[in-house]
Structure formats: C-alpha cells, structure tokens
Amino acid sequence: MSVTVRNILGEKGRDVITVGPTVSVADAARVLYHNKIGAVVVVGMEGRIVGIFTERDLASAIGRLGVEAMDLPVSKLMTANVFRCTEDTTVNELMGMMSSKRFRHVPVESGGKLIGIVSIGDVVKQRIREVELEAEHIKAYIAG
Numbered sequence: 124m125s126v127t128v129r130n131i132l133g134e135k136g137r138d139v140i141t142v143g144p145t146v147s148v149a150d151a152a153r154v155l156y157h158n159k160i161g162a163v164v165v166v167g168m169e170g171r172i173v174g175i176f177t178e179r180d181l182a183s184a185i186g187r188l189g190v191e192a193m194d195l196p197v198s199k200l201m202t203a204n205v206f207r208c209t210e211d212t213t214v215n216e217l218m219g220m221m222s223s224k225r226f227r228h229v230p231v232e233s234g235g236k237l238i239g240i241v242s243i244g245d246v247v248k249q250r251i252r253e254v255e256l257e258a259e260h261i262k263a264y265i266a267g
C-alpha cells in the first residue's frame with residue numbers, strides 16, 4: 124500500500140498558516156519568521172486559496188524591487204496559480220510534482236477547503252521513516 128498525504132498529515136497535524144491578499148509583504152515576512160515556516164497560503168473570501176507566498180518570493184521581491192517591496196500587498200508578489208493535492212495523493216506523486224515544478228510546498232484540499240500543507244521537509248522525513256522501516260524488516264528477515 125502506498126504512503127499518502129493522509130499519513131503525513133496524521134503525523135504533522137493539519138494547521139495551515141494563512142494570510143489575506145491585502146497584507147503587506149513586510150507583514151507576510153513577519154508571519155514566516157514568527158511561525159518558523161517557509162510559506163504562507165494566501166486565502167480570499169470563504170477561505171478559498173488565491174495564492175502562495177514563500178521565502179523564495181520574498182528573496183525575489185527584495186532582489187528585484189529592494190525595500191520598496193515591503194509595502195506592497197502580498198497579492199502583487201505571490202504565485203496565483205497554486206498546485207494543490209488531496210489526502211489521497213501518494214508521497215511518490217508529491218515528490219514528482221515538487222521536483223518537476225521546482226517548489227517545496229503543496230497545500231492540501233478536500234471539497235474545496237484547505238485542510239493542510241505539505242513541505243519538502245515533511246516528505247523527506249516520511250521517506251526516511253519508510254526506508255528505516257524497510258531496513259528493519261530486511262534485517263529481521265535475514266536474522267530469521
């Protein structure tokens with residue numbers, strides 16, 4: 124049976140830090156800093172996902188616009204076309220998506236509602252656990 128996003132959320136929890144599209148880039152940066160996270164999901168009316176803003180976007184904004192970027196609304200610098208997954212997405216599918224699209228965060232949706240977020244760190248942790256478990260099984264098998 125393949126390991127899915129449901130397994131990851133079961134371990135890490137379902138909290139997602141969000142901001143509204145009108146908050147400033149400076150405030151979004153504060154949210155990243157205070158929560159020790161690399162991405163915030165930008166949500167509009169009724170909690171609908173309207174974008175994602177990550178530390179990469181913050182670095183690009185400063186590189187491109189300098190400190191001026193800090194006062195802009197996050198909606199100007201977020202990525203609006205957000206790739207999402209469901210709880211049934213497998214960890215393998217998720218790894219494929221993250222590596223082909225070159226991003227490290229994927230929000231999880233169920234029935235149009237935001238129910239979690241998975242980062243590349245969560246995926247790596249899960250893969251290490253799987254590999255360790257496999258090694259244990261093989262050792263136990265060899266030992267008879």
Ligand code: AMP
Nearest residue numbers: 175177179202204205206226227228229
């Ligand atoms: P990251 O590697 O997650 O920091 O993101 C790198 C770039 O991809 C940034 O411009 C993000 O806004 C964008 N990005 C991150 N996650 C997603 C996603 N799930 N869907 C679309 N774009 C994303």
